[in-house]
Amino acid sequence: MKFGTHSTFIIAEAGVNHNGDRQLAKELIDIAADAGADAVKFQTFQAEQLVSRYAPKADYQIQTTDRQESQLEMIRQLELSIGDHQDLIDHAQMRGIQFLSTPFDGPSLHLLTQTFGLKTVKIASGEITNAPFLLEIARAAETIILSTGMSTLAEVEAALGVLAFGFIAEKTQLPRRGDFDQAFASDVGQTALGDRVTLLHCTTEYPAPFAEVNLCAMDTLASAFRLPVGYSDHTQGIHIALAAIARGAKIIEKHFTSDRRLPGPDHQASLEPDELKQMVQQIRDIEQCLGDGVKSPQPSEWKNRDIARKSIVASQSIQKGGDFTPENLTCKRPGHGRSPFLYWQTVGKIAPEDFEIDQVLDG
Incomplete structure (x- = not known):
């Protein structure tokens, strides 16, 4: 499954960092587009469909929002209306960046896939055991990106079974x-999964501790399910996302904000605009560096081979007809003469001409 023109599809995760403000959400689209991301992603939900009035906040949400406010009250302020969605989708199209959103309930899924015709649905880690919703998504979306934070391998397989069905x-x-x-x-189920699903490894903590990132689990997911694997990064900084690229991540998802000082649950664990731009550029650099895996001289190396390599040269003056010996031969730069691999075949042979010190033997 291929999403864009680059080998790595970069999702700039705006999430709920718009704080319920349509204009701020449009500014986030501008930031993502200016950074060179392939897609900008939001979250689509109806608060009462997503959170019960008894649902507690996560620890990181308690630390970054009003402690007296319930999760439901917090979420209500972060909803995007149908009009907001239309405006943001239009703005993303105008800026040349793909619009994505994660739905958290059935009406929101159908808003994205039916009303607005989005082909790709990103499934949040928290939905991986929500079998009825997974089935609904599989029947509505053409392609799916499935985050696997907090999951065992068995839970990922179970979710893929629902999607395949x-x-x-x-x-x-x-x-x-x-x-x-x-x-x-x-x-037929395996073929459908291979054509339509990408898995994202993820550590669901904000920010995620480096010691708990476990990037090697990307290899486990790829081996177990033979699906493309990416990485949803919740660590601070950009270096772990870059490491994931070197391990073969096909998608990178990273939260960003216009300003980490803004109030709200996710701003403090998000990149600021300059950091997002730097991450995108460095990912593109790494993509070029990965190459095709064939070990052979690169075009720019050919001109340096004779300069950096060595040839057999005379270490002493040698008269024509004299013997080549270990005492009068050595290996020095440049490398356009006789290869040092022929050293042992040369020792004991007769010199066909006079050689000065440092004169290169012809190949």
Whole structure:
């Protein structure tokens, strides 16, 4: 599954860093576009559909928002209206950047896929055990990006089973016990997953501790499911995202904000505009550096081979007809003469001409 023109698809995660302000959300689109990201992503939800009135805040949310405010009250302030979505989608199109959003409930999913015709749906880590919603997403989206934070390998497989069933079964078919496993194990299910799903490794903490990032789990996911794997980065800074590129991440997702000092749950763990731009540029540099894996001289290296390599040269004056010996031969630059690999075949041979000190033997 390929999303853009680069080998790494970069998602600038605006999330809820618009603070419920449409104009700030448009500024975030501008920042993402100016940085060179492939997509800018928001979150689409109806607060009452997402959070019960008894749901507590996460520790990082308590630290960055009003402690007396419930999670539901916090979330209500961060909703985007239908009009907001239309305006933001139009603005993203005008700026030449793909608009994405993560839905958290059925009405929001259908708003994105049916009302606005979005083809790709990003599934948040917290939804990976929400089987009814996963099935609904599989039946509505053409391509899916699935975050796997907080998950075991078995939970990822179970979620993929639901998606596979949603891809290949009739839309009206109700699943029975074992249908998800059967869909996952089938050739047609595996083909559908390979064509339509990318997994994101993720550590769901804000900011994520470096010791708990476990980038090697990307390899485990790729090996276990034979799907493209990317990385949703919640660490501070950009260097871990860059390391993920070197490990083969096909997608990088990173939170950003216009200003880390703004109030709200995610600003403090987000990149500021200059940092986002730097991350995108360095990812593009790393993409070029990865190459095709074939070990051979690069075009710029050819001119340096004779300069950097060595040839067999005379270490003493040698008269024509004399013997080449270990005492009168050595290896020095430049490298356009006889290869040092021929040293042992040269020792004991007769000098065909006079040689001065440092004269290169012809190849």
